[in-house]
Amino acid sequence: MGVAGAVRFGKTANANFQNEINISIIFNYLRERSAVYRAQISRDLSISAPAVSRAIEKLMERGYVVESEPIRTASGKKAVTVSLNVAKGCVIGMDLLKGNLRIGLFDYRGVMLDRWCGMRLAESTNVPRDLILEIERFLEQADARLRQTEAAIVPQLQAICVAVPAIVEAGSARLTSAVLFSNLSGINLKQVLSRRFNVPVYVENDVDLSALAENQYGQGRHHHDLVFVEVSSGIGAGIIIDNQLIRGVNGGCGELGYMVLAPEDLGRISQTEGPLEQRASIEAMRTLALQAIEQNRATLISERAARDSDGVTPALVCRTALEGDEVACEIVHGIARLLSAAIVNLIVTINPEIVVFGGEICSLPGFEKLILEPVREAVRVSVPFQLPEIVVSTLGEDAGVIGASHMAIESLLLGKYPYRI
Numbered sequence: 521m522g523v524a525g526a527v528r529f530g531k532t533a534n535a536n537f538q539n540e541i542n543i544s545i546i547f548n549y550l551r552e553r554s555a556v557y558r559a560q561i562s563r564d565l566s567i568s569a570p571a572v573s574r575a576i577e578k579l580m581e582r583g584y585v586v587e588s589e590p591i592r593t594a595s596g597k598k599a600v601t602v603s604l605n606v607a608k609g610c611v612i613g614m615d616l617l618k619g620n621l622r623i624g625l626f627d628y629r630g631v632m633l634d635r636w637c638g639m640r641l642a643e644s645t646n647v648p649r650d651l652i653l654e655i656e657r658f659l660e661q662a663d664a665r666l667r668q669t670e671a672a673i674v675p676q677l678q679a680i681c682v683a684v685p686a687i688v689e690a691g692s693a694r695l696t697s698a699v700l701f702s703n704l705s706g707i708n709l710k711q712v713l714s715r716r717f718n719v720p721v722y723v724e725n726d727v728d729l730s731a732l733a734e735n736q737y738g739q740g741r742h743h744h745d746l747v748f749v750e751v752s753s754g755i756g757a758g759i760i761i762d763n764q765l766i767r768g769v770n771g772g773c774g775e776l777g778y779m780v781l782a783p784e785d786l787g788r789i790s791q792t793e794g795p796l797e798q799r800a801s802i803e804a805m806r807t808l809a810l811q812a813i814e815q816n817r818a819t820l821i822s823e824r825a826a827r828d829s830d831g832v833t834p835a836l837v838c839r840t841a842l843e844g845d846e847v848a849c850e851i852v853h854g855i856a857r858l859l860s861a862a863i864v865n866l867i868v869t870i871n872p873e874i875v876v877f878g879g880e881i882c883s884l885p886g887f888e889k890l891i892l893e894p895v896r897e898a899v900r901v902s903v904p905f906q907l908p909e910i911v912v913s914t915l916g917e918d919a920g921v922i923g924a925s926h927m928a929i930e931s932l933l934l935g936k937y938p939y940r941i
Contacts, residue, residue: 541939542567543575547584548940551629555588555601565941576602583608584628604629609678611932612655613925615726615917616641616684621651622917623658626925627675628933630737634662635921647703648712655680655717679719681928682709683726683920685754687771695723722924722931726750727774728765729923730915731758734876736926738915743873747866748913749776750879751859753803755796759870777801781861800858802834802881808851809837819847838885852890859891860898863910867903878913888912 545565550556562572579585586605590598606627615622621638636658644650659677666674686695686704695704714721731740731748740746740760748758757774759766766773778794780786785795798804809832813822820840825832841848863875881887896910913919 539571539574539578542571543578544937544939545941546572546575547579547933547937550579550585550602550604553603555603557599557601559599561602606631607675609932610675611678611925611928612658612680613921613923613928614655614680614682615729615920615924616651616682619917621654622921623655624918624921624925625658625662626929628929630922630926630929632918632922632925633675634658634665635918636661642703644703647707648709651709651713652716655713677717677719679722679928679932680713680717681722681724681729681924681931682713683729683924684709684723685726687775688723688725689771720928720932722927724924724927725756725758725771725774726920727756728758728767729927730878730913730919731760731774731876731923732765732926733915733919733923734758734878734913735760735763737922738913738919739876739909739911740874745870745872746874746876747870747872748876748878748919749859749863749866751801751877751881752879753797753801754793755801755862757866759872761870776862776866779862779865781858781865796858796862800855800862802879802884805834805837805851805855806832808854809848812847812851817847820845821848834880835884838887838890841890842886853894856891856894857898860895860902863895864899864902867899867908871905872908874909874911876911876913878915878919882912882916 545567546561549561549565558569558572558576561567562569565572567575576585580587584605585602588601588603590600604627606629608628610625610627610633613624613626619640621641623636623638625633625635627633636654638654638658639650641647641650663674684695684704688695695707695709709723710721727748727750730750731746734740734748735743735746740748744760744763746760748760750756750758755777757776759774775794777797778789779796781796788795788798790798793801809821812819813832820843821832821837824836824840828836830836837848837851841852866872867875877892881891884890892910892912899907899910915922
């Protein structure tokens with residue numbers, strides 16, 4: 521719940537309630553900062569000095585805030601600073617099935633304390649067993665590493681959030697669509713992990729969590745309305761409006777891979793892909809290249825692939841496109857046009873301030889020249905009002921993990937401290 525300024529109540533609310541509101545505002549203020557003086561808190565939040573002191577005392581009693589030793593200020597006076605107690609607790613953010621499992625350990629400020637790149641859970645025949653083992657190994661590693669630091673602080677795990685490539689039903693966290701990963705079928709990740717680690721567990725769509733990460737820490741941190749578009753083997757979008765994640769009635773908001781761009785796309789879905797994914801994902805780039813080779817079209821792709829142990833890959837297609845190969849250019853330009861159409865449709869429907877590209881496509885050779893610049897140009901000539909920024913994610917492969925940690929922290933703490941400025 522946002523608050524435009526320090527909240528004041530008259531006779532309708534008692535002093536204890538006012539103090540709890542101040543505690544909440546100050547707590548969320550400290551989450552975004554390092555050590556600060558009480559006087560600075562009072563000035564920044566327009567809360568009286570005595571009220572700040574009362575709130576800080578309560579937060580210290582609850583273990584969320586600590587004081588420094590007195591230090592001498594520029595004026596020569598001695599003063600103490602207060603800061604968030606990083607030993608109070610930590611959360612785990614996980615990105616489950618994009619290549620190798622990624623895990624991060626974060627304190628309540630959203631600072632990553634440690635990270636882990638584990639096995640490919642997509643290949644697991646027993647996801648609950650392997651996932652628990654990976655988390656246990658990670659926690660052992662994190663504990664050993666943190667004990668070797670100067671502070672030697674090992675916060676207690678308080679929550680876990682898991683990013684999954686599936687539609688997630690609100691409340692139950694049931695996966696209602698995980699078509700690309702059959703080994704998730706029938707598994708209640710929330711139940712499995714909460715039983716083992718005895719902490720709250722949250723499960724959310726991976727692209728939605730990446731959008732949250734961009735909104736809080738990445739390209740969209742100075743924007744209220746954004747779209748995060750991930751193009752990998754699938755295509756999805758995370759949509760943030762007024763700093764709030766839009767999920768839709770059953771969690772299916774942003775399933776961009778199923779966007780229909782022409783009448784012939786109607787009904788063009790398979791068990792695992794929608795029309796846009798079939799024609800514009802990075803896997804589609806590889807498929808189109810293989811089709812061209814099978815048709816005996818003259819192309820450098822086949823020549824290069826014969827010398828490359830990986831064979832025909834999206835990266836190879838892009839490299840040959842940069843060399844001017846006609847077939848490769850045709851494939852890449854066709855995908856750029858399809859993505860452009862999807863982005864234009866999103867923009868004229870949602871009118872965001874910024875569109876952020878993420879996913880495996882961003883790491884392909886020449887992405888900006890081959891894909892991003894054509895998309896920007898297509899948007900420029902197709903959208904009749906103020907254009908959004910169209911940029912590349914700066915969070916890269918960590919976006920899902922960072923977004924998961926943010927959801928875990930917010931879900932854990934906002935019930936206790938809902939007010940912020």
